Amino acid sequence: xxxxxxxxxxxxxxxxxxxxxxxxxxxxxxxxxxxxxxxxxxxxxxxxxxxxxxxxxxxxxxxxxxxxxxxxxxxxxxxxxxxxxxxxxxxxxxxxxxxxxxxxxxxxxxxxxxxxxxxxxxxxxxxxxxxxxxxx
Numbered sequence: 001x002x003x004x005x006x007x008x009x010x011x012x013x014x015x016x017x018x019x020x021x022x023x024x025x026x027x028x029x030x031x032x033x034x035x036x037x038x039x040x041x042x043x044x045x046x047x048x049x050x051x052x053x054x055x056x057x058x059x060x061x062x063x064x065x066x067x068x069x070x071x072x073x074x075x076x077x078x079x080x081x082x083x084x085x086x087x088x089x090x091x092x093x094x095x096x097x098x099x100x101x102x103x104x105x106x107x108x109x110x111x112x113x114x115x116x117x118x119x120x121x122x123x124x125x126x127x128x129x130x131x132x133x134x135x136x
Contacts, residue, residue, distance in 0.1 A: 035071040035098035036135035037105050042091040044127040053124050054092050060121035061095045067111045069104030073097050091129075105132070 047053050058075055065073040074096040078089045099105040108114055 035100055037099035037102055038131075038133045038135075039095075039097040039099065039105055039108070040131040040133070041095040041097075042129045042131075043093040043095075043125045044090065045092040045124060046126045047124075048092060057093045057121055057124045060117050060124075061093065063117055064095070064097070064108075064114060067108050067113050069099055069107045069111075071098045071100055071104075102134075 043057060045053050045057070054077065058077070061075045062073070064070060076094040076096070078091065081087065081089075083089075097108070099108065
């Protein structure tokens, strides 16, 4: 193999390898969601200005990830995004959970860890709104 062909081969191989790495890091657009049941909860604190109460509630919500039917849990607080008429930033803590099926979500509702969370943290919130959805 000549030096020119060897360089061309090495350059082409390196470019293909780099392309493979980049492609494998990209999400698949048509991939179906693994956990099609979504449980989104918003909490309003009794003491909305209390960072301590907010942090206690966040810590309590995070314990729910130990429930075996909870496939993914995200806990959030209000983001300081642009104020618009369609944005509700009156809540303090949100919980976004994903389940494999409705049976898993039903198990979560009566699970001892969930009931313990309610017992330990319900004194912190004034209002709770739940949005449950399934993948369309």
